[in-house]
Amino acid sequence: MAIIGLDHVQLAIPEGGEGQARAFYAGLLGMTEVPKPTNLSPSGCWFTGGAVSLHIGVDPDFRPATKAHPALLVDDLAGLRARLVQAGCVTRDDKPVEGYVRFFTEDPFGNRIELMERMP
Template sequence: MRAYFCDLLGMVEVPKPDNLSPSGLWLEGGGAKLHIGVDPDFVSARKAHPAFLVDNLEVLRDRLTQAGYTAQDDKPVEGYVRFFTFDPFGNRIELMQQA
């Protein structure tokens, strides 16, 4: 998850509060905060998803595809260009940029 969200998407890992479980990952970037936990009964979200507004959509598309991830275009949304990808655990992620 660090390689995907930090190295590819440019988020930054931030420390979790000491009183929380040591497992999981807290990230920040572009005004977003993402908290990833560990769940032994995990099932990936194939439809529900976060959408991240970015300034460099094509750079991210290139970076992801070069790393072996898919970048799937979808129906247009007025005012945005966007695509979907999946994180290493199969969760759907939308990346969008204002047109």
């Protein structure tokens, strides 16, 4: 028995935040919203981008994840950063990681998001 991959990452949002989640994850990050299975809670929303599946779930006792975070690989980090800054999102550099350029931002709910691009 062995772990063979990562199926999805789930982030929590407060009740009623689906519209803001769609604006951020689909509108700014360019992910695609996909339908949730009908047997699951109708709240929240799911997104995909490349090989990443991101599930956004409503938590009635929501607290943002300010340390734990997904790290999303992108193919145009500078362009994405410009789009986020233009939309009013704060971006923060961090210590370098060999082989990558990267920065952190937050979704509209304060969840920490790392965005990375592999260097050639």
